[in-house]
Amino acid sequence: MGRAVPRRGGRRRHPVRRPGSAGRDGDGAGAGTPPVKPAAGFALRRPRLTALALSLGAAISLGLSRFSYGLLLPPMRDDLGWSYLLAGAMNTANAAGYFVGALLTPMLMRRLRAQHALLGGALLTAAFLLLSGMMTDTAALMTQRVLAGFASAFIFISGGLLAARLGALHPQRAGFLIGLYYGGTGIGITLAALAVPAALETAARHGATHGWQWAWLALGAACLAMTALMALPAQAVDGAASAAAARGGFRPRSFAFGLAGYFMFGVGYIGYMTFVVALLREQGMAARAITAFYALLGLAVLASSRIWAGLLDRYKGGQALAILNGLLALATLLPVLTAATPAVFASGLLFGAVFLSVVASTTALVRHNLPAPLWSAGIGAFTTVFAFGQIVGPTVAGWISDAGGGLRGGLVFSAAALAAGALIASRQRPLQEATLVD
Incomplete structure (x- = not known):
């Protein structure tokens, strides 16, 4: 065999990606990450925008x-x-x-x-x-x-x-x-x-x-x-169809207090989000002030992921769910106790900064206490009880409001449900992985 003759223009150079190396903007997925399809390029380069x-x-x-x-x-x-x-x-x-x-x-x-x-x-x-x-x-x-x-x-x-x-x-x-x-x-x-x-x-x-x-x-x-x-x-982002999730081994009884606390969250939070604007209007708050109140609540939601990240990482049991439910109960009571504008706005800011972090706290609870193959089953169980709570909450709060309690009475019911959720969730203890799988 004769020597190979190099092609005109010199040897072609191929980019080499070393394990653990990042892309040009430093957002590489790290060592051990499988090869990424070209369509994922934007997600690799611009994760925040994605x-x-x-x-x-x-x-x-x-x-x-x-x-x-x-x-x-x-x-x-x-x-x-x-x-x-x-x-x-x-x-x-x-x-x-x-x-x-x-x-x-x-x-x-x-x-x-x-x-x-x-x-x-x-x-x-x-x-x-x-x-x-x-x-x-x-x-x-x-x-x-x-x-x-x-x-x-x-x-x-x-x-x-x-x-x-x-x-x-x-x-x-x-x-x-x-x-x-x-x-x-x-x-x-x-x-x-x-x-x-x-x-x-x-x-x-x-x-x-x-x-x-x-x-x-x-x-x-x-x-x-x-x-x-x-x-x-x-x-x-990879959107390939999901395989059937592992179901065996998940024991809802092991999460009984967490599930019950999350059900009460579903009952309580939705009453506030349904009726608080009607209450502020009934109390005589100006339309522009109500607009500002609701807009600030939304902006607080945007900030919530940063605020509570440490809390969710620190606690392995139901403590985070309990603390956040308790804060929501306080936020729900504030506009009932006083129509003063500072208190009302404090209520909206606190509520917005907390309520979606309750959802994140249940995901954290599952991740801390279950092996990865059971995460889907665990999150599915929490989603189910939450949905039931949302179905119950607005109807009961509305019935109380019509039955003589007024909108304040409906929100007191919502706050009580959230407080009960906090007490129940506080009894959820971290689990040993050995008790979760057969």
Whole structure:
């Protein structure tokens, strides 16, 4: 054999990636990370922007689809003659739809890429919000709330999966990136706080018969815009269909106090988010002050992932869930005890800075106490009891408000549920891994 002749132009140089080396911006996934497909390049180079884009899914699912209703409840109730029981039942319907959607989402994602569930759910949610701006029939509106909750479950769960997989590409920043995703709820809350009053004022200037319909149309349009913004960045994360999760070995009784405490959180927090704006309006707070209150609550949600990260890492049992539930009970009571503006704003800031961290605390509890193959089963159990709590809370708070307790009575019930959740969760002890698997 003769000598090989080099090609014209010299030997071709190939880039070499050493184990553990980072990309150009220093965001490499670290040693041992499997090769990444070219489509993931943006997620590797720009993890924060990718997480921020994914967070628009949380903004749609919770901020716009669910929590914006608290701003629209007063004008809809006045216009349509609803009782507080019926007004609360609208959010119960939304939570029931979410519960059904959450049960079906794992099956859906075993057949579809997570991006399909994320973007499909976002488009459906936008469509249902737009339809809410085109009708006045109570039964039809309740149906829309059910369907919007159903579709929003696809968004929230599939987006959470994509955020977790993004975190796996950047393990040293995983907590922050996942926190950015959940914090996107605050973007939706803040946007709703600004968009709903503006839409109501515009409708009033044009003499609209049902001004709240304009607000639903504006929220639906915002959902469409957010879907467009997150579509391309979402493609940069691995969205491959999930294999069936391991189920054997998880024992709900081992987490009985944590599950019960989280159920009470679901019962209590949703009453505040449903009725607090109606209470502030009843107490005579100016419309612009209410807008500022709700916007600041949303901004506090954005900051929450940084505030409580150390707490979630420190405690292995139910202590974090107990502490956060207790703080929420205090935040819920403040506007009941006094209508003073500083106290009301302190309530909103505290509530916003805490309530989504309760969700994160249950994920931390599962991660601290279960082997990785059982995380999905554990988180699924917590999601189920939480959904049941959300179904119960608004209806009971609305019934109390109608039965003579007024909105203050409804919020006292919510605060009591949160306080009970704190006491129950405090009894959840860290578990030994040996007791969790057969």
